[in-house]
Each structure stands twice: as C-alpha cells, then as structure tokens.
Amino acid sequence: MVTLLATATGLIVASLYYAQTLVGPISASTGLSPEAAGLIVTLTQIGYCIGLLFIVPLGDLLENRRLIFTGLLFTSAMLVLAAISSSAWMFLTAALGIGLGSVAAQIIVPFAAHMSKESTRGVTVGKVVSGLLLGIMLSRPAASLIADATSWHVVFGGAAVMVLIVAFVLRAKLPVRTPQHHITYPKLMSSLWHLFLQTPVLRRRAAYHAGLFGSFSLFWTVTPLMLSGPEFHLSQTGIAIFALVGMAGAVASPIAGKLADKGHTLMATAAALALGVIGFVLPLVVPGSRNVALAVLVIASIVLDMGVAANLVLGQRAIFSLGAEVRSRLNGVYFALFFAGGAAGSALGGWMFATHGWTAALLTGAAFNGAALLYWVTEYFGHTSDQRKTAA
Secondary structure, eight states: OHHHHHHHHHHHHHTTTGGGGGHHHHHHHHTOOGGGTTHHHHHHHHHHHHHHHHTGGGGGTSOHHHHHHHHHHHHHHHHHHHHTOOSHHHHHHHHHHHHHHGGGHHHHHHHHHHTSOGGGHHHHHHHHHHHHHHHHHHHHHHHHHHHHHSOHHHHHHHHHHHHHHHHHHHHHHSOOOOOOOOOOHHHHHHHHHHHHHHOHHHHHHHHHHHHHHHHHHHHHHHHHHHHHSTTTOOOHHHHHHHHHHHGGGGGHHHHHHHHHHTTOHHHHHHHHHHHHHHHHHHHHHOOOOHHHHHHHHHHHHHHHHHHHHHHHHHHHHHHHTSOGGGHHHHHHHHHHHHHHHHHHHHHHHHHHHHHHOHHHHHHHHHHHHHHHHHHHHHHHHHHHHHHHHHHO
16 A cells, blocks of 8 residues: 555656756747746646645545545646647646646645554655655656657646546545544634644744755756756756656655654754755866766755655654644645745746856755755754753
8 A cells, every 4th residue: 555655646746847857848839938937847836835725634624535536637637738738828727737636645645644653654654755756756857758759748648647547546446534524624724824833843844845845946947957058968868867867866765764763853854954955065066077067966966856855754754743633734734835935946946047047046046955954953952952951
C-alpha cells in the first residue's frame, strides 16, 4: 500500500512540473512574453495553493477515496485542455486547473500517516514523500525528452491518460476512510485560521519550507532558460539529462524521516536549510569554463533538491504528530503556505532573470534560503534557553 501511495503521489504531482523545463517552447507557441513566462509555473502553483486551502481540508470531513477520485478526474480534464491549448489564456487557465486538481496528492499523504504507527510514521511519510519528490524530479526530464521527440502538447496529453489510470486504480485499491467529523464546511474553513494561530510548529515549519521551496521553484524556472540560452546552448534533451541528474537529491527523504523519528529534527532542519543556501552560492563563487560551470550547476541542483526533500519530510513529520483529527487541515495549510513561497519564487525568478540576469536570479534564490536559515536561528536559541531553564 505504501508503494502504491508513493507511486500515485509521484504521478499526480508530476503534473505540476512538466511545464518547468518547457517554459521556452510553451511561451513561444502560445505567445507569452519572456517577462510573463514565469506565469506558466506561477499559475499552477497558485491553483495548488487554492486547492490546498479549500479542498484538502475536506479530507477531515468527507470520505477520502471519493474525494481523491473526483480530484483526479478534474486534473485529467485540465491536462487535456493544456494539451490542446493554442493560446496563452487557454494554457494559463489549464495550468490553474491542473494545480487545483493535483491537491489530491495531499489527501493521500495524510492517508498514509493515518495507516502508520506513531513509531514508524516518519519513515512511512518519508517513503511516500520520496515517491512524490521522484515524480517532481522525473517529470522535468521526461517532459523535455518527450517534447524534444514530439511536442509539448504530447507531454500533457500523455499525462492526462496517466492521471486517469491512477484515478481508477486508487478507487479500486484504497480502503474507505470516512472521518468522524460532523461539522459544516464553513466551520471547517474557519478552523484553518484558528489552527494557524494556535499551532506555532505549523507556522515555523511552513516558513522554513516557504523559503526553501521558493528558491527551488526559482531555480527550476530560470535554470532551463539559462541552459537553453547562449551560455550553454543545451537542447531539450540536454536539459532533460541535467534535470534527471538532479533527482539524486530525493535520497534525502527517508534519511530525514529516520532522523525525525529519532528526535533530531532541529539540527536536521539546519542542515537542510544550509544545503539550500549552498545550492545557490556554488554557481556564484565557482568560476570556470562552460563545462566547469555546467558541472557546478549539476552539483548545485542535487544539493538544493536534497535540502528541499529533507525539509519537506521533517515538516510533515512534525505537523502529523499534532493530532489525527486535524491532519488534513494541517497538511493543507502547511502546503498552501510554502507553495505561496514557491509561486513567489517562480514569478520573481522569471522577472529577475529577464530584467537583471542570471547572477541576480541566483542572489534572489540565496536570499529565500538565507531568510529561512536566519529564522531557524531563533528556534535554536529558544531551544537552548529552554534546556538551560530545565537544567536549572
């Protein structure tokens, strides 16, 4: 069941990321300007944020299997719309809808946590999140390779078929899970604000990952544009190979899950945030020829992806221990907040790259991670102070 859930989340979430390495060809085909190209990724993330806030909390209210199935049918329809798009407004509408429906993956992740024992919940969530991250990382090279061989329209058409298959497999295999809540939807929604205000762990974990995910989205929005430009002259196949190597960062997920289960979340978080900073500093401080610069970028992508993978698991492990009855809502708020960071990162990154260049975009990405790391320092000193008071 864990393997099924990990595979399903990977295939679902991949739909959010096919466009990242295809920003150039999609923009050219639909008539989007270079300054507006970031909207291709940003609108998908905005749709995802909306779904996280208004659909994922329903996992605490409605039967989960039916909710997942309905969301995947809608996602498949939006992928079809993307595949047949011939104008910017059609594709951007589809992008928003793809983000909205793909939140079904974030109903699946709490589902896995519900089925796990407390002592192994971090490992289980880590495995499912590994599948999710592999889907994210494989989606980029797969999209580039398929687009290079055929066209970007085929990428989204094939994705529509895959998501439809996943929908029917999950409907056949998942057990029924009906939450015990009997509150109304408006009360369910109003409880999100109370959860945010009354849950310091949620606020802190969301802030950490908003910084990391903002830089991650920025990196994967501008790097394909840089790689296809005059500096590197890579084809879509070359960009695919670059993105494929970056998926090595997913190995950090199960490691982070084990560290969280052993109580090492605080220092593991620092390591994850530091990896995010290093991923942007490396291309800035290591000069060299085209080949050296490309090798450094490959290393930077792996380091950044490791930081994102580890921190995501650490965050979900922390909020999933707060209470089973609010798990879907906590997960929805958590993902909505850090995907807002992702949307900001992709939009700002696309604009910075188009107007100020590659170095400015890298500095912006480093600033996202640096801010999150500075915020972590406040937790560290607070934890140290608490330990001293206890000892006294």
